[in-house]
Amino acid sequence: MAAHTQKNNKPGKTGAKEAQPLIIPKTPAEEQRLKLERLMRNPEKVVPIPDRLKEWKPRAPPEFVRDVMGSSAGAGSGEFHVYRHLRRREYQRQDFLDKMAEVQDKDQDYLEKLEKNKLAAEERTAKRRKKREKLKQRKLMAKKAKLEDKNKKEDADSSSDSSEEEEKETEDDAEVPSFIMGRK
Template sequence: MAAQPPKNGAGRGGKPPGKDSQPLIIAKTPAEEQRLKLERLMRNPDKPAPIPDRPKDWNPRAPPEFVRDVMGSSAGAGSGEFHVYRHLRRREYQRQDFLDKMSEKQRSDLQYLDKVEENQRAAQERTAKRRRKRDKLKQKKLKAKKAKEEEAGKEGKSSSGSSSSSDDDEREADDDAEAPSFIMGKK
């Protein structure tokens, strides 16, 4: 029995049947390259997109434990020894610069955290001060209200000349219970 070729002709080109062949497009600009990548991702939206990990911070190589026979850049060193000395010196300077930058970064981070803490403390102090002021105003209003009720009760019993003292008390209570300065626009 002879093998029959596929009816749709998909098996001849070496590609699996059912796959659409995409023309090869070479990106000429970075924008076009980005567009092609997005189109490829959007062909199959169910497939998760690869997200690369964040690059690790660069760390310099550790200083050598023991350097053998390095004469330095002075007279008497061999022709190849100077290059060894120069590379070791460059690496050491690079390592010291890295350590300096790391200590500077740590110092600035600590300063930032201290400043944030100080700002929070100052905000809490302002809030507490305003809370005390509000409570004080409430207490004065309550005292004025109680005094007014007592005066009204006394006047009901005796309507003699104590009305002038109650007017003075009311004026004092109104003066003491004036609105906070930040509402009135005063400093």
């Protein structure tokens, strides 16, 4: 019974790492978490990063076709298969070229749209900049007018003291007309 109670103590396994329990991921997020945990257990270990797969390109069409098949009788039964493979390869090449042309058209349309959006944004920015400058000028003019009014009032206050004295003197000298001339 003593041997039965010691499960993990096997001869030759002293000081070894504890066995990790088998965890089956249920979601892709859990799977990714487990992979990251496994990578982070040994940070010094180099992580293999696969290179980007090269894009498939069809074989270029032959420059010179040596075995031209004619429509005359006498062609062997194997010639049809050769013809079929050549035709399939050519169709693949045509499809590839069509897809590449479509991708280039989409890229060109995208670049044109970006340029158009950039110009529109620049126009809006210029319009807003102009509006800001006008507002800035108005504020500056209002500030100057306010300052001038303040200066005039101060001048008027200081001159009103002297003008009051002059008015008193003029009242003594002549009568003030009671009507405005030139108006009917």
